[in-house]
Amino acid sequence: MECLHGDSRADAYLQQTPTSHDQSSSSKSQQQIARTNTHRYTEFEPSRDISTVANAPTASDIATRLDRAANPLAFAPPDINEADIQAVVDVLRSGWITTGSRVREFERLIADISGVTHAVAVNSGTAALHLGLEAIGLKPGDEVIVPTTTFTATAEVVRYFDARPVLVDVERDTLCLDPAAAEAAITERTRAIIPVHFAGHAADMDAVTALASQHGLAVVADAAHGFSGSYKGRPTGSLGDISALSFYATKTITTGEGGMLLTEDEQVADRARVMSLHGMSRDAWKRYSGSGTWRYDVIAPGYKYNLTDMAAALGISQLSRASAMLARRTAIARRYSEVLGHIPALETPTTRPEVLHSWHLYVIRLNPGRLALGRDEIVERIQKRGINLSVHFIPLHRFTYFRTMYGYEDGAFPVASAEFERCFSLPIYSAMSDDDVDDVIAIVTDVIKAARA
Numbered sequence: 001m002e003c004l005h006g007d008s009r010a011d012a013y014l015q016q017t018p019t020s021h022d023q024s025s026s027s028k029s030q031q032q033i034a035r036t037n038t039h040r041y042t043e044f045e046p047s048r049d050i051s052t053v054a055n056a057p058t059a060s061d062i063a064t065r066l067d068r069a070a071n072p073l074a075f076a077p078p079d080i081n082e083a084d085i086q087a088v089v090d091v092l093r094s095g096w097i098t099t100g101s102r103v104r105e106f107e108r109l110i111a112d113i114s115g116v117t118h119a120v121a122v123n124s125g126t127a128a129l130h131l132g133l134e135a136i137g138l139k140p141g142d143e144v145i146v147p148t149t150t151f152t153a154t155a156e157v158v159r160y161f162d163a164r165p166v167l168v169d170v171e172r173d174t175l176c177l178d179p180a181a182a183e184a185a186i187t188e189r190t191r192a193i194i195p196v197h198f199a200g201h202a203a204d205m206d207a208v209t210a211l212a213s214q215h216g217l218a219v220v221a222d223a224a225h226g227f228s229g230s231y232k233g234r235p236t237g238s239l240g241d242i243s244a245l246s247f248y249a250t251k252t253i254t255t256g257e258g259g260m261l262l263t264e265d266e267q268v269a270d271r272a273r274v275m276s277l278h279g280m281s282r283d284a285w286k287r288y289s290g291s292g293t294w295r296y297d298v299i300a301p302g303y304k305y306n307l308t309d310m311a312a313a314l315g316i317s318q319l320s321r322a323s324a325m326l327a328r329r330t331a332i333a334r335r336y337s338e339v340l341g342h343i344p345a346l347e348t349p350t351t352r353p354e355v356l357h358s359w360h361l362y363v364i365r366l367n368p369g370r371l372a373l374g375r376d377e378i379v380e381r382i383q384k385r386g387i388n389l390s391v392h393f394i395p396l397h398r399f400t401y402f403r404t405m406y407g408y409e410d411g412a413f414p415v416a417s418a419e420f421e422r423c424f425s426l427p428i429y430s431a432m433s434d435d436d437v438d439d440v441i442a443i444v445t446d447v448i449k450a451a452r453a
């Protein structure tokens, strides 16, 4: 038995778990947990009635909660309720389904919540990043500093310009861009830095901003994970010269697909708005409405990145629950850390004091010295027991494209490479029930215990 520092809840789980990972003893121990697991916690009550959520667990889910293999827990389903559905239906019935008044309202709301002057809604976070780099005038041969621990979108947008994404290592605690590594990577060709607020934890923005102003660089922040979070009291979407939010299906609020460029710079916002719609002159989106005109100009070969009113209506409806959804994600994260943090073979995520985490992801790490099995095997065993997991992220330098294009190797990214080998992400989303959370904790604990060195 591992030392559990006297935590009664972790004790309750571990004392019921078998020392072998044999399936039959494992499921027997799960039944024992069902009988002894009476410490129903109250601090994680959803701030609204979870049964109103379309994908809420049903009574029969709950009855079979300890047999999750037959009823696997999804990794990150969206939290869609009847009001969300009605908001989209209203747009469908309105006679105006593409970019229009809903989009303008969504932009205004997000700008206000984020404390920025300008918001340009687009159809993905990737598009927002692309338009941000376009607006700063990125040119072929320019260099942009990107952390290697991110989704490929962060770096691919640099390649759209025939510019070079210069990958750098991340900080061990947050897995966000390491400002010292960024500084070491600056050359006379560097034009911008793209810090990523990994998992919803803001990057070290004081250091990034200082570095950028010292070297005359633009900060185009990848805030895809960050909506609802903050840094030193400032909303995460306000931290770059330009910030890009994502409203992809798994994000903290969703429009299905969608994104938003945020900035204080009016010229950047104007350019992004024009380039988001074919490079057509301002307000061309109104050309089929009563208030518009058929006459427009084209000032550049732009893109087709505009958001639809259907998507924006979903976003507006989601926004009305954003703080409740954040509260729920925070409660789930706290619960995971409270129990799993007592298992020496696991390392739970760190939140720096100046950060309000948006908990888009809950990334846990293994202490390999205490385990006889590696990450991949542990993930497979947990998944076989019915808990869907993911890994964030395979560092970009390991992908064929970036490796062959730039010759990147693990040795240049010691932190990202080592942390990737021992991390995985637990389900965390606002529609998760207390039982779902307890199932994850029970099964992870059981698998880790069986995998001890």
Ligand SMILES: Cc1ncc(COP(=O)(O)O)c(C=O)c1O
Binding pocket: 123, 124, 125, 126, 127, 150, 151, 153, 154, 196, 222, 224, 225, 245, 246, 247, 248, 258, 259
């Ligand atoms: C870190 C990061 N940046 C950018 C994106 C791209 O966002 P989108 O899918 O909205 O284009 C994602 C998407 O998951 C992401 O995780």
